Amino acid sequence: MSNANKYELLYWPGIPGRGEFVRLAFEATKTPYLDVSNQVEGGIRQILALKDEKATYDADGNPPALAPPALRIHGEGKNGKALVLSQTPAILAFLGEKLDLAGADAAEKAWIQALALTALDLNNETHDTHHPVSTLAYYEDQKEESLRRATDFRESRIPKFFGYFERVLKGNKEGKGRYLVGDKLSYADLTLWQVVHGLKFAFPKELKAREEAGEFPTIFKTFFPSVPEHGQLKEYLDSDRRKPYSKGIFRHYPELDRQ
Ligand SMILES: N[C@@H](CCC(=O)N[C@@H](CS)C(=O)NCC(=O)O)C(=O)O
Structure with missing residues (x-):
């Protein structure tokens, strides 16, 4: 998997919103990421699926999100699958660790x-x-x-x-x-x-x-x-x-x- 596809932000298109806190972490560290709803044709469907009120665990073993934003991180889930994480502060804590934005100790x-x-x-x-x-x-x-x-x-x-x-x-x-x-x-x-x-x-x-x-x-x-x-x-x-x-x-x- 190329580095450009490792991180996929799942958030509403066209507004900064809570997705912006996650985008800034990528931009401040020059980390490639895919902003799914803004960059992928039909990407909005993934955001709607994410908050589908009938959803339970997904095929990769992730619990559903209550609301966007969510971050899909390839290779970091159970058994090397994709991890899908919701809640802005949980995303930032996880990502902060990866991108050296989380503190020294x-x-x-x-x-x-x-x-x-x-x-x-x-x-x-x-x-x-x-x-x-x-x-x-x-x-x-x-x-x-x-x-x-x-x-x-x-x-x-x-x-x-x-x-x-x-x-x-x-x-x-x-x-x-x-x-x-x-x-x-x-x-x-x-x-x-x-x-x-x-x-x-x-x-x-x-x-x-x-x-x-x-x-x-x-x-x-x-x-x-x-x-x-x-x-x-x-x-x-x-x-x-x-x-x-x-x-x-x-x-x-x-x-x-x-x-
Ligand atoms: N505490 C959550 C709040 C998530 C949230 O309220 N997301 C908004 C967009 S910024 C949303 O789409 N809400 C839809 C809903 O609550 O049904 C977080 O920080 O991620």
């Missing part, structure tokens, strides 16, 4: 996992600003609740999470504001970077006001601009492989932003 691995989970909590809370009542219902049918939720999110949750990550970045002397743990890039850095990037899109006025007020200077001035310097991230971010935000987790509804 047991303590670093545990911290990186906890920090990535914390950044993913912020990602999930962002989703809930436009879908506070039901994931299935339209935003337009939960606008009032969204406004209350987004106001609280902007006023108390953003500063809580950003304040936390600012302290972690500042406290890690080795990282010089560039890394959350140690002196090299981890999947926790990539995860935090993507959430900050998405929030800048979703709540541009809120983020700009905080940055201009001098809040969270390590995040905004050191960490955020430095992450894309790794691997082929800059080229990736300028390419059409990086999908635009639309109806995914990071949505821009002006009425939910700071007024």
Whole structure:
């Protein structure tokens, strides 16, 4: 099996979404991967099959996924078959180990996992600003609740999470504001970077006001601009492989932003 086919990302086409955390790990380490729904004709069928509500274990012995993203890793499953792994943080922990993004020792691995989970909590809370009542219902049918939720999110949750990550970045002397743990890039850095990037899109006025007020200077001035310097991230971010935000987790509804 050629290296180009070893990793197959199974995620919805056309949006960054949660698949983006996995893509960034590949791009930051220049690791070849197949983005099935975006690159394979009819690839969407594999994503639909993945979340088929009647599915049990697949032919390679993998349990079904509740929801995308999933990663298929050829040769890493039972008896040399393909491993199919779902849940963003589980994918990142597994892949981080393979791509040297998971930390140097047991303590670093545990911290990186906890920090990535914390950044993913912020990602999930962002989703809930436009879908506070039901994931299935339209935003337009939960606008009032969204406004209350987004106001609280902007006023108390953003500063809580950003304040936390600012302290972690500042406290890690080795990282010089560039890394959350140690002196090299981890999947926790990539995860935090993507959430900050998405929030800048979703709540541009809120983020700009905080940055201009001098809040969270390590995040905004050191960490955020430095992450894309790794691997082929800059080229990736300028390419059409990086999908635009639309109806995914990071949505821009002006009425939910700071007024
Ligand atoms: N905790 C899961 C959440 C997965 C998830 O909510 N996936 C979304 C797309 S980003 C989805 O397609 N959900 C469909 C569903 O829940 O039915 C993860 O991090 O992977």
